[in-house]
Amino acid sequence: MKVVFLSHSPDTGTVRVGSHHLAREFARRGHAVFHLSTPLTAAHIGRVAKGDAVTLQRFSLLRRPRRGDAGDLHGVPWQFLPEAVIGRAWITGAGRHRHARRLLAAHGFSAPDVVLVDQPTMAGLALSLPSRALVYRPTDSHFHGVSAQHEALLVAASDAVIATSDTVLNRLPGAGSKPSMTLENGVEYDRFAAPSRAGQGFRYVGAIDDRFDWRTVYRLASALPAAEFRLAGPVTTAVGDPPPNLYYEGPIPYEGVPEFLAGGSVGILPLTDMRINDGRSPMKFYEYLASGLFVLATSSPALTARQAPGVSLFATPEEAVAMATALAAPGFNHEGQRFAKQYDWAARAALLEDFLTSRLQPAKFERP
CATH class of the missing domain: 3.40.50.11010 (Rossmann fold)
Incomplete structure (x- = not known):
């Protein structure tokens, strides 16, 4: 064709x-x-x-x-x-x-x-x-x-x-x-599938715009001062003064994303309450899983419908902090990585x- x-x-x-x-x-x-x-x-x-x-x-x-x-x-x-x-x-x-x-x-x-x-x-x-x-x-x-x-x-x-x-x-x-x-x-599974090693810290890759929930990210970083939060992507919204453990990497080439993710243990998907976020199917969801990361994301109809292992969905900042605290230790999401291969x-x-x-x-x- x-x-x-x-x-x-x-x-x-x-x-x-x-x-x-x-x-x-x-x-x-x-x-x-x-x-x-x-x-x-x-x-x-x-x-x-x-x-x-x-x-x-x-x-x-x-x-x-x-x-x-x-x-x-x-x-x-x-x-x-x-x-x-x-x-x-x-x-x-x-x-x-x-x-x-x-x-x-x-x-x-x-x-x-x-x-x-x-x-x-x-x-x-x-x-x-x-x-x-x-x-x-x-x-x-x-x-x-x-x-x-x-x-x-x-x-x-x-x-x-x-x-x-x-x-x-x-x-x-x-x-x-x-x-x-x-x-x-x-997901490009072979590109992202990391060897089984336990990283540590929280990672985000993607656009940082009005769909991105800065408020919850700041809350998480402030509640977990010993954890690193690293964000990569183009920024089009004001970010203010970040907590000292929150690092902005700027846009990175697609080829560099697997290495960036491999250094962490949790991929975050913090979404604002915009209606457009209800139906989003972010590629980073499966890229996180293929990289062996656990996923911490805002609950939405589209994400709730996915039954992937190692995924925690929160409805409030308080739930996000509790889930992040439980995920803060080094770890590797073996089941999530295997699950991502079908995608x-x-x-x-x-x-x-x-x-x-x-x-x-x-x-x-x-x-x-």
């Missing part, structure tokens, strides 16, 4: 999201794959002038798509104005998304077999491509604004919906009438391929 992913994040080496892993694994399974991420616009030019590293990396993918180790292509299209400025007319207007379509056509993807979309604001491009099947792959719930408007168009036009949690799927208006499945995010991205891709070839008019698709 020729498969196009329309995703929110480019593969720049620092942030690795589910669509990047699925693109790689589909290529390994013999499919032709092109991964396009959210378009660059005139609004990004100022960031280039300021030397923003991530934006510069995205512009490099605009000039020349990069081929991954498995043969999957990664590129970024150009669009002069962002969707929020252009509005709905951009989606339905004729002759739109010229650069993205030219980019796809130049690499043989003018008429892909499957388009998998997880970025709602790329609905216009998705609807303009003459694909055999359009699949919406929501990774978050969208309650208002441009993303929610575009999501409604995607659901109406899609042939199927594949969500990363039951919560996201069940909240999605119109999804009940479509072929659907829940496919949680996974390897190769197995995730095989389930997705099976769904596409068996549920979506199977006569259209052939395995390579």
Whole structure:
């Protein structure tokens, strides 16, 4: 099959999201794959002038798509104005998304077999491509604004919906009438599976934004002054003055994450009470487990549904402190590591391929 992913994040080496892993694994399974991420616009030019590293990396993918180790292509299209400025007319207007379509056509993807979309604001491009099947792959719930408007168009036009949690799927208006499945995010198991050694301390890796519960993390670090709390990832929210045992490592390359996690014994997932957090399927959950870490996380519908060993879910800061105190000693989560193996991205891709070839008019698709 020729498969196009329309995703929110480019593969720049620092942030690795589910669509990047699925693109790689589909290529390994013999499919032709092109991964396009959210378009660059005139609004990004100022960031280039300021030397923003991530934006510069995205512009490099605009000039020349990069081929991954498995043969999957990664590129970024150009669009002069962002969707929020252009509005709905951009989606339905004729002759739109010229650069993205030219980019796809130049690499043989003018008429892909499957388009998998997880970025709602790329609905216009998705609807303009003459694909055999359009699949919406929501990774978050969208309650208002441009993303929610575009999501409604995607659901109406899609042939199927594949969500990363039951919560996201069940909240999605119109999804009940479509072929659907829940496919949680996974883990590169062999990359993260650490040797059996007992680390110590608490680790977090990922975005540190308004979804991240700073208040509980400060409470934990203050309650356990002898324990190290190390956080890695881009920060977009104010952090204030941290306790002396809380260390901020900054963004680290994806290749460095396994080593960072291997030094700890507990991976933390502190979530704020934003509705969007209810359905999140964070990859770090299985990356923690594959690394042999115990997991301490805020209770949410999506996380409560997972029955993984060595996972403690808290509803209040007081519960978090009690659980963290019990986990503070060095340790290794052997059962959790074994449990995570079934969520390897190769197995995730095989389930997705099976769904596409068996549920979506199977006569259209052939395995390579």
